[in-house]
Amino acid sequence: MLLAHRGSAVSASAAVGCSVPENSRAAFDWAVSCGSVAGLETDIHATSDGVPVISHDPMWHAVDGEVAIAEVTWAQLCRHQLPNGERPLNLEEFLDRYPDIYLNIDAKTDAVVPGTLRVLQGLSLIHISEPTRLLSI
Numbered sequence: 001m002l003l004a005h006r007g008s009a010v011s012a013s014a015a016v017g018c019s020v021p022e023n024s025r026a027a028f029d030w031a032v033s034c035g036s037v038a039g040l041e042t043d044i045h046a047t048s049d050g051v052p053v054i055s056h057d058p059m060w061h062a063v064d065g066e067v068a069i070a071e072v073t074w075a076q077l078c079r080h081q082l083p084n085g086e087r088p089l090n091l092e093e094f095l096d097r098y099p100d101i102y103l104n105i106d107a108k109t110d111a112v113v114p115g116t117l118r119v120l121q122g123l124s125l126i127h128i129s130e131p132t133r134l135l136s137i
Contacts, residue, residue, distance in 0.1 A: 021061070021082045023054050025089060025097070032101060039102030044091055046112035049073045052091035052119060058108070060088060070111060092119045 020026045023042055031037050044052040051074035053060075060067040062080035069077060078087050095103070107113055 021084055021086070023056055023089070024082055024084060024086050026084055026086065028094075028098065032098065037101075039104060040098060041104040041106070042094065043106040043108050044112050044116065045069045045108050046115050047072060047074045047077055050111075050115040050118075052107075052112050052115045053077065054089040054091065054094050056108075070109075091116060092122070095119070 020030065028040055028042075031040060042054050043056040045055050045058050046052055047069055048071060053069055053074075055069060058069055060069050060077060060080055061082065063083050064080060067077060067080050074088075074090065081087055089097075091105070105116075107116055
């Protein structure tokens with residue numbers, strides 16, 4: 001099974017001719033549009049108010065500097081954009097945006113588990129047609 005690791009940002013950057021941040025909407029959208037991947041792989045960290053955020057690193061790599069995800073609320077994190085102008089993507093938005101593709105999600109810390117379970121328990125409100133795998137390694 002071929003998964004777009006962190007949205008396959010390196011391949012997306014080469015294809016579009018400019019830098020595409022990993023774990024961004026642009027990277028995931030590009031990977032899905034190619035039609036050659038079976039799914040998306042991503043990681044999640046929790047904000048201080050428990051919102052699961054799509055990010056491999058515990059730091060948000062914003063255009064205005066590094067932000068420790070666990071030390072800010074979701075509202076505060078949303079004030080910091082990626083270099084391509086995107087705001088952070090939370091787990092609920094991610095699941096809603098990509099309902100028709102296999103998802104492999106790695107919970108990077110114990111702190112993200114309660115918020116992730118709240119989102120997953122609410123999935124009856126979100127139609128997801130492909131399996132979703134949640135890992136914590």
